[in-house]
Every structure is written in structure tokens, then in C-alpha cells.
Amino acid sequence: MDDVKPEAFTATLAFRIGTLGALVTDRLAEKAREHGLKVKHVGVLAALAGSGPMSQLELARLMRVAPSLVVTLADHLETMEAIQRLRDPDDRRRQRLELTETGRALLDECTEAARALDDDLTASLDAEQRATLESLLAAVAAAEGLPA
């Protein structure tokens, strides 16, 4: 007993998900860069597509990010005309962020790129295993209160 395996730490879920997450995010960043975006920009587009228009503060909470960061993300997306920034007439402190057609198209392209990445990642898995993995990760993500 008490025979601790040397690889115990790297065999941990926390370590595996962490390192895999970093790897995957790097690759996703490359693809997003081809469209002039960072990963978080795509996160904004996805949030707006998934939850509809919202204020910057709502978005900040959803993305678990400082409100000041949303400013710069929205700035860039607005410049690209991927989103519209409208003062909420009912509360003129709020900026209502809304996806444009351009933004939707951009998101679709990034989604396509992400799917291609998925295919690559799961190349060693059969269809059933892949579906299982997706389902289990979705469950864990949901339990942690992550979007979608």
C-alpha cells in the first residue's frame, strides 16, 4: 500500500483538462487570428448568439471577466461591424450589444474551424466514444455553471 505512482499528478483530471485546454485554446487562437479575432472575441459572439442581445456587464459576468475587458472586446468587434452597440433607451447607462449579420457569419466560420479542430482531437476515438466524451464534458461544464 501507499505505493504512489510517479505519474499520479499528470493522471489527474485537473491536470489533463488544464493542459489540454491550453493546447486546444492555442490552436483555436490560430484559427481565430485568421479572421482577425482573439478567442475571447469569438466568445462574445457566441454568447450574443446563444443568449441574445445583452449589456456589457451581463456579458462580463457570463464570461467571468472584468467589465473593463468587455469594453475593449466590444470596441474591436464594433470596428469590424460584427456587433452593434446601442444605448438602451430605457436605461441610457447600458450599452446593448447585438450581433450583426457580419458577426453571425464570422461566428459561423469560427464554429466551422472549431469543428475541424474537434475532428482532429478525436481522431483516435470512434463515434460512440466521441459522443460520450462530449456528453460527459457538457455535464461537467454545466455543473460548474459554464455557458451552453
Next chain:
Amino acid sequence: MDDVKPEAFTATLAFRIGTLGALVTDRLAEKAREHGLKVKHVGVLAALAGSGPMSQLELARLMRVAPSLVVTLADHLETMEAIQRLRDPDDRRRQRLELTETGRALLDECTEAARALDDDLTASLDAEQRATLESLLAAVAAAEGLPA
């Protein structure tokens, strides 16, 4: 047909693994900080424990990190007496990094913390689902050439 779901991007494996990875790494960082370490320091300890003593360059390649970063990581770990840095007598350019007893103990504590985190993450899963998830992630990680 062609009815694209709004949540298509967030339902992607790439996005899920990426965001989950960030979340998990943050939590792991908190635990590591209690021991005076960053996550990458623990990565160094784990690598040395798993693959045995090695040079800084080997470690840099294993961790997919710039050699200059290994310098500062090793500096800190050496100060804590978690590793030993010995000039390789056969090739005096190399620094042979080796885990000390202190380092081993530190790694064990961090592994324990990671396991606790794992339990938390998989609280909504039964034992079989958790084992399946671990196995599938290990397969994906292995296919991407990640350690352990």
C-alpha cells in the same frame, strides 16, 4: 436543413475543453499558491517525478515552453529546495534537475489537492462515468503527445 443552432460554438469540444481548462487551472493555481507554487512549478515537479532527472532543455520541450522560462521555474524550485540543480559532469553545459525529498513531498500535497478538485468536478458523475471520462481524456491527451 441548414438550421444552425445558436449554441453551436459553445457546444464544441474545443470551446468546452478550453473554458473548462481555464476554470480548472485557476482553481488549481489557488491550491498551488498555498504551497508557494504556480501551476507550472508543479508541472516541473510532476515531470521530474514521472520521467526522472533531466536537463532544462529536455524539460522545456516536454512542457512545450521556452527554455528561458524553465530557468526561472527552476530558480524558484531550487530556492525552495524542491529540486537540485547539478552540472552534468559528462556535459558541463547541462543542468541536471532532480527532485529532492522536499520536492517529492510538495508534489504529493499538490496531487492530493488536484484529486480533491477532481472529486469536486465530477460530483455530478457516477463512478463509471468518471472512469470513462478519465480514460477518454487520457486517450485524447496521448494522441496529442501530452505527457503521462
Next chain:
DNA sequence: CTGAAATCGTTCACGATGTGAATGATGCGG
């Protein structure tokens, strides 16, 4: 109605993290 307090977005200075380009020391091949 009015002034105080809260809310939202914005700006800015800053810390934290990691990289790539020099540099110096050492090893190796002709």
C-alpha cells in the same frame, strides 16, 4: 422634488506571464 447613493461603461496604470534575441560557457568535428 431633491440630493445621496448605486449602477454602467470607460480609461488608465499596473502586475503577471511568457517569448525571442543576445551572450557566455562548454562540447564537438574536421
Next chain:
DNA sequence: CCGCATCATTCACATCGTGAACGATTTCAG
């Protein structure tokens, strides 16, 4: 022995995100 590769180190730098002000607006108590 000399030229070149390799390893570790230092350092300047880019990137990323945060938290503390601040101004504009809304809300609410009295």
C-alpha cells in the same frame, strides 16, 4: 586548433487581464 552547435542565462519586450478612479445616468429616501 578553430569554427560551429548546444545549453543555460539574462534582458527587453509584447500580451493579457485586473482593479481603481471617473463621468454619466438612474434610483431611492426623505
